[in-house]
Amino acid sequence: MCEWDERLSVIEALMLETTNENSPPTNSHADILSAAARCFKENGFSATSIDDVAHSLGATKGRIYHHFRSKTDLFFAVYRRGMEINFQATLPQSKYEGDTLTRLARMGLTHAVTMMAYQDFQRVLLQGVTMHQTGSTTAAQRVTLDELIEIRNQYEALFRTAIEAVAKEQKLVLTNPSVVSKSFLAVLNSSVFWYTPRVENDKQEQINLARELVTFALNGFGATLSADADLFLGELK
Amino acid sequence: MCEWDERLSVIEALMLETTNENSPPTNSHADILSAAARCFKENGFSATSIDDVAHSLGATKGRIYHHFRSKTDLFFAVYRRGMEINFQATLPQSKYEGDTLTRLARMGLTHAVTMMAYQDFQRVLLQGVTMHQTGSTTAAQRVTLDELIEIRNQYEALFRTAIEAVAKEQKLVLTNPSVVSKSFLAVLNSSVFWYTPRVENDKQEQINLARELVTFALNGFGATLSADADLFLGELK
DNA sequence: TTGACAACCTACTCGGTAGTATGTTTTTTG
């Protein structure tokens, strides 16, 4: 039994993960998450067996069930980790103190690059969304899933807020802010469906694509990529 | 055994489906497809059992295995049907003889509405795409799946062609036409992730949403919804 | 040195499910 439940806000949990060094409940835990993410990405949740995950680690079931109560719990943990990755990347940009347009662009660029750099986890996030729309196991787990989706909604709200700030500043009329932010993220997220890295982690290619996606997404509601935002591309390494 | 393989082009197969009345190999066949689409949508491919589908029809396995060789075959048939629906809706608009912008807008609006009206099948199409990115059963079935994805690519090409025609006519520079068309469709397709009809088949609501999505998608690469295209909204019933 | 506990592995159970083999009923056809 190694459960270290904490009922923190998303952001607090994130910061704890980032800064604190008490975090690793052994890194075997993290290894399992990565392996599981890879398996779930490749075969989907229900087509992935615990034995698959164990085998990809050169281990057996026992190792996994020692850390996670059930297959569903493992999936949720991967989902949570995926959201942590996203928050960790984007949250700092959402606090950028400058014009609203640059702030949004920085968020979008960061998010888009993260999408491509952590495909395994991002695909799991997608599966979580569709799983939420459907019937997903027991009532107890449904509560957990609702909580996870709520985290995702908070993440999306980050973008919606930033978009509305831009719209206000630039006097743009958003007939339907909800649809606009959904569309905005749909564009940035679309890479999971068609992007696979040519070589192992081609950072520059990802940055170029991110720029094009963000340009499209900004144009979508009448904004354009600022020069400042373009400078930010250099910072993305 | 009732297989009526025909190696026709997508369009020919579609037209045959549309116009010809020899089509129904009994409509029990179509009933199974609908039920399967509903089940696959609700639980995903591998979490759906053949018994589930049969039960939702008030029947048993026998009925399904009489029409389909395997569960995978059934899935592929649903996928194919989904693509037929899309082609049947959009293909006529792609032949619209008018300015290129209105043509693209008509295609987009039709596609967006179809997405919302046939959610079951559209979700299966999504699953097919992700299934294609991963390992999907035997080599024999992989051939079939490749073929199905090829049909999907043809469908996307319809939009890409229309987009490039607009760009050419309006002297817009598309830095990366492929990414633009991917983004364009990503916006129109996004509704599967968040739209569920309030009341049974609220046509007007779907039309309104479609209009907003198409507006966003057009703006994405520098175009705008034409007045002619807006008139077309009336034709969508 | 010895307990105690974490971190696994092994070997099992057992429910669910794809697929099949074989009936039974209805429809079509000659």
Added chain:
DNA sequence: CAAAAAACATACTACCGAGTAGGTTGTCAA
């Protein structure tokens, strides 16, 4: 109307995979 074929249903098999129970190995603290 008879025979054949289509359109199902029933009753299996065989296997896979989630979860468990209990054993084994290492580590660390007193």
